[in-house]
Amino acid sequence: MAQTPATAHVWWARRQDASPHLEALLDDTERGRYQGYRREEDRQRFLVGCALAKTVVAARLGSPVADIHLDRSCTECGKPHGKPRLIGTDLELSVSHSGDQVAVATATSTPLGVDVEQLAGRARHPGGDDPDALVRYVLADSEQEALAEAQDARHHDFLVAWTRKEAITKATGDGLRVSFKHVIVSPASQPPRVISWPYIEPVENVSLFDLTAAEGYVSALAVIGRCDEVVPGDGSALLKLTLSRAHRPVRHVPDRHDVPRHRQGRGDGP
Numbered sequence: 001m002a003q004t005p006a007t008a009h010v011w012w013a014r015r016q017d018a019s020p021h022l023e024a025l026l027d028d029t030e031r032g033r034y035q036g037y038r039r040e041e042d043r044q045r046f047l048v049g050c051a052l053a054k055t056v057v058a059a060r061l062g063s064p065v066a067d068i069h070l071d072r073s074c075t076e077c078g079k080p081h082g083k084p085r086l087i088g089t090d091l092e093l094s095v096s097h098s099g100d101q102v103a104v105a106t107a108t109s110t111p112l113g114v115d116v117e118q119l120a121g122r123a124r125h126p127g128g129d130d131p132d133a134l135v136r137y138v139l140a141d142s143e144q145e146a147l148a149e150a151q152d153a154r155h156h157d158f159l160v161a162w163t164r165k166e167a168i169t170k171a172t173g174d175g176l177r178v179s180f181k182h183v184i185v186s187p188a189s190q191p192p193r194v195i196s197w198p199y200i201e202p203v204e205n206v207s208l209f210d211l212t213a214a215e216g217y218v219s220a221l222a223v224i225g226r227c228d229e230v231v232p233g234d235g236s237a238l239l240k241l242t243l244s245r246a247h248r249p250v251r252h253v254p255d256r257h258d259v260p261r262h263r264q265g266r267g268d269g270p
Contacts, residue, residue: 013235018044113170
């Protein structure tokens with residue numbers, strides 16, 4: 001039987017949506033991580049990401065936000081820095097933030113990953129700040145050759161490749177444990193697709209999208225399985241709605257009739 005195409009939802013909020021009232025939505029583990037950040041901007045991004053993820057899930061399940069608990073246990077070490085999971089539901093979740101942007105993606109019964117990066121920022125690299133070393137660390141030889149032809153768009157095109165690869169490895173649950181050089185994607189000038197990766201599952205089973213993020217950002221979404229539609233949502237409005245209703249169940253979510261929607265085919269640009 002053919003797989004029913006999934007619909008992914010991506011909710012967007014801003015770091016500036018952080019509010020002391022949102023801290024009440026954090027559990028003890030999340031509060032520890034929140035307080036452990038040294039920079040205020042990092043605390044705000046983490047807080048908005050947690051609050052938005054729980055708010056979106058609560059809205060989908062028709063439950064009070066305070067009743068939503070996310071399991072971030074790492075599959076290798078057990079520490080709470082893994083991909084967020086919802087025990088006992090078929091709702092899949094992914095969270096990303098960079099600069100002022102926060103994204104939460106959901107789908108039903110199919111793994112997915114979302115990533116957003118600020119163009120003015122710098123991607124993380126365990127080997128230091130050398131841009132050339134970062135390129136060698138992330139891109140396969142064939143991808144480096146394509147990037148060399150980008151010239152003035154080099155930084156933009158590199159981050160497009162980065163977000164596509166990170167979205168894919170988030171969807172698989174491997175994150176940075178898998179070398180990005182082994183996940184080869186199409187260059188930024190071409191529709192997003194996986195060319196090869198170190199898994200048995202055929203790359204044709206991955207739906208890869210470039211998302212329309214705020215100006216100055218690039219973003220990508222990967223879904224393991226067939227996904228024909230990506231629906232954007234106003235996460236900032238959803239957070240405001242949640243705060244206005246305190247801890248009561250969220251019984252209305254701005255749906256596809258309330259927010260601008262569009263189909264994001266694989267040829268859509270960032």
